[in-house]
Amino acid sequence: MHNDFYVHESSYVDDDVEIGNGTKVWHFCHIQRGARIGRDCSFGQNVNVGNNVRIGNGVRVQNNVSIYEGVTLEDHVFCGPSCVFTNVLTPRAQFPVHGHYAHTVVHEGASLGANCTVVCGHDIGSHAMIGAGAVVTDDVPAYALMCGVPARQVGWVCSCGRRLDDSLACVCGRRYRYNDNQLEEI
Numbered sequence: 001m002h003n004d005f006y007v008h009e010s011s012y013v014d015d016d017v018e019i020g021n022g023t024k025v026w027h028f029c030h031i032q033r034g035a036r037i038g039r040d041c042s043f044g045q046n047v048n049v050g051n052n053v054r055i056g057n058g059v060r061v062q063n064n065v066s067i068y069e070g071v072t073l074e075d076h077v078f079c080g081p082s083c084v085f086t087n088v089l090t091p092r093a094q095f096p097v098h099g100h101y102a103h104t105v106v107h108e109g110a111s112l113g114a115n116c117t118v119v120c121g122h123d124i125g126s127h128a129m130i131g132a133g134a135v136v137t138d139d140v141p142a143y144a145l146m147c148g149v150p151a152r153q154v155g156w157v158c159s160c161g162r163r164l165d166d167s168l169a170c171v172c173g174r175r176y177r178y179n180d181n182q183l184e185e186i
Contacts, residue, residue, distance in 0.1 A: 014033040015033060020041065023040060054072045057076070077107075087102055124139075133149070138151075
């Protein structure tokens with residue numbers, strides 16, 4: 001089977017990598033061994049995708065992002081410029097963990113703002129939005145709008161990305177309700 005994807009000549013793709021149709025890997029990127037990338041993704045300049053990372057379809061990763069081993073990005077995740085992932089809670093140069101990484105899952109449709117940091121071992125719920133510069137230190141509920149250091153929930157967002165009003169209705173026509181302390185579309 002032949003995949004139809006684009007990799008700029010300045011980028012490196014290691015052996016044992018899968019890249020889906022329609023995906024574009026731009027300047028100075030490195031896709032490391034064992035990475036699995038879906039279709040119709042875009043990786044901006046200077047992106048590193050670590051060993052064995054899983055990335056879904058339609059993911060957009062802006063410039064200067066490193067997605068380390070232990071991170072999973074589900075379908076349609078947006079990673080803003082220079083957002084940061086970690087994969088070890090207590091890193092030491094003298095005592096490397098050699099493949100024992102904390103796992104982080106960014107669920108479908110979530111957006112991570114420019115220069116935000118996601119501390120490893122946490123899930124970011126579907127369609128959540130992390131503000132620019134925020135530092136995520138806990139799990140994030142689906143549709144939550146998170147800002148600050150450390151990140152705190154300041155509201156709810158629609159699947160389309162707009163902030164929801166108090167009635168949990170969006171100008172796009174979608175409506176939401178609480179169900180078992182979680183937000184869901186109705």
